[in-house]
Amino acid sequence: MNDVIRTLEERVSLRKYKDLPIKEEDLDIIIKSATKAPTAGNMQLYSIIVIKDEETKKKLSITCDNQSFISKAPVQLLFLADMQRWFDYYDYCNVKKMCKEKNIEYNGPEEADLFLACCDALIAAQNAVIAAEFLGIGSCYIGDIMENYEVHREIFNLPKWTFPVALLAMGYYPDDFERIHRERFDKKYIVFNEKYRRLENQEFKEMFKNRGNMDYEKLGVENFGQFMYLKKTGADFSVEMARSVKKALENWKGENI
Amino acid sequence: MNDVIRTLEERVSLRKYKDLPIKEEDLDIIIKSATKAPTAGNMQLYSIIVIKDEETKKKLSITCDNQSFISKAPVQLLFLADMQRWFDYYDYCNVKKMCKEKNIEYNGPEEADLFLACCDALIAAQNAVIAAEFLGIGSCYIGDIMENYEVHREIFNLPKWTFPVALLAMGYYPDDFERIHRERFDKKYIVFNEKYRRLENQEFKEMFKNRGNMDYEKLGVENFGQFMYLKKTGADFSVEMARSVKKALENWKGENI
Numbered sequence: 001m002n003d004v005i006r007t008l009e010e011r012v013s014l015r016k017y018k019d020l021p022i023k024e025e026d027l028d029i030i031i032k033s034a035t036k037a038p039t040a041g042n043m044q045l046y047s048i049i050v051i052k053d054e055e056t057k058k059k060l061s062i063t064c065d066n067q068s069f070i071s072k073a074p075v076q077l078l079f080l081a082d083m084q085r086w087f088d089y090y091d092y093c094n095v096k097k098m099c100k101e102k103n104i105e106y107n108g109p110e111e112a113d114l115f116l117a118c119c120d121a122l123i124a125a126q127n128a129v130i131a132a133e134f135l136g137i138g139s140c141y142i143g144d145i146m147e148n149y150e151v152h153r154e155i156f157n158l159p160k161w162t163f164p165v166a167l168l169a170m171g172y173y174p175d176d177f178e179r180i181h182r183e184r185f186d187k188k189y190i191v192f193n194e195k196y197r198r199l200e201n202q203e204f205k206e207m208f209k210n211r212g213n214m215d216y217e218k219l220g221v222e223n224f225g226q227f228m229y230l231k232k233t234g235a236d237f238s239v240e241m242a243r244s245v246k247k248a249l250e251n252w253k254g255e256n257i
Numbered sequence: 258m259n260d261v262i263r264t265l266e267e268r269v270s271l272r273k274y275k276d277l278p279i280k281e282e283d284l285d286i287i288i289k290s291a292t293k294a295p296t297a298g299n300m301q302l303y304s305i306i307v308i309k310d311e312e313t314k315k316k317l318s319i320t321c322d323n324q325s326f327i328s329k330a331p332v333q334l335l336f337l338a339d340m341q342r343w344f345d346y347y348d349y350c351n352v353k354k355m356c357k358e359k360n361i362e363y364n365g366p367e368e369a370d371l372f373l374a375c376c377d378a379l380i381a382a383q384n385a386v387i388a389a390e391f392l393g394i395g396s397c398y399i400g401d402i403m404e405n406y407e408v409h410r411e412i413f414n415l416p417k418w419t420f421p422v423a424l425l426a427m428g429y430y431p432d433d434f435e436r437i438h439r440e441r442f443d444k445k446y447i448v449f450n451e452k453y454r455r456l457e458n459q460e461f462k463e464m465f466k467n468r469g470n471m472d473y474e475k476l477g478v479e480n481f482g483q484f485m486y487l488k489k490t491g492a493d494f495s496v497e498m499a500r501s502v503k504k505a506l507e508n509w510k511g512e513n514i
Binding site for chain 1: 259260261262264265266268270286288289290292293294295296297298299300301303304305306307308309310313337341342343345346347349350351352355356359361362363364367368369370372373375376379380382383384386387388391397398400403412413414415416419422423439441442444446447448449450451452453454455456458461465477478479480481482483485486488489490491495496498499501502503506
């Protein structure tokens, strides 16, 4: 199998890192690969913040659902959806004045711009992940960066039209690291032809047959779905993420930050 | 340079395709790479719809801002942010009943779940792009899939808690295709250390010095920023995308679809 496909297929989420800083030349390759990623209208609607500061990493390990491994990653890359830069540029270019002269409406950033910028940010992030992987540098996406919006704005000095959508903890794979690949669902439940299809009960039974199988009684639940709801969707971190993202959306569209 | 880094760096957005169906074995590799992508909690909060139907492709070429090349791509992959499958599974597992018994609140999908699912979908999509690229299959992200939400729901039979966040038009590179790489901004304007930084006017001047340089007077504008505002942010397709995404957000949280 070719290097490219192997890199895509063999990557695992790495939460334990070799105690070694990331070489600048490796970091340069990672960043370069990220910035070469496809981007809407060649506008690069994202920014990347490179984090090495120990204090910041410690804070993130707390604000991102108390995951101590985060502080151990030598480098973290924060990917921001960023419309601020373009709207600052529009100001620099007197776009508001032009709109007035042409008698057309001036539109500030909409929710759609946030989504489009999130797309750009994630596409760039995944390029970074793959370049890193090839260099022997493992990574872990920290979705919890979408929690505690106000705190993260403060830490990173984020203006109104930026949103921290993905954090990547990165470090070299430890020596003799054994990769354990978590099984994905059979593709027939994920990939459809021409139209979406909701699954039937019998299919759920089949789809999840290799998941869980733990002592549910001991866990105080009846099945894997209940276990996952309590662990993920209904958990405290999800409640916080729901609050935080609502706040971010309000601020994105609101008059004041 | 290694195959992996070269694949990441040399990929361009392809809008003209060889007149040749995509081989099933190639499509299988692309789909497999996508489904191996990192995903929050190993939950695969996305679905992929494989589109080959000519009628559907024609419709998309209209609904996605009238871009006729879309109908010429032999395959299109639609990436959905998908919380529907998990919430259907939660129903199958009687999660609501459990919440009642445990006297805890049952939370349906929040905006944060939509963002998290969008992350999953984009990360998977970029893996598909890279696998395809390696196989000589070019691709183009169609951000316009976020427009015309109601029409796309109808075409693809999308239930409430799915959102079409990325469309990839795909096909083999034409013979003797000359790749033109669009220059990205200097990384000093995109990548920051430790904290975000808004750019100064002098930096904007420098940052954009290789962009545009067209006959602005003829175009009825004063500069590149005004040109880009009219072409992108303030254009009709952006107004439609703003409307469509607002509607999608309303439906996501609303009682009725």
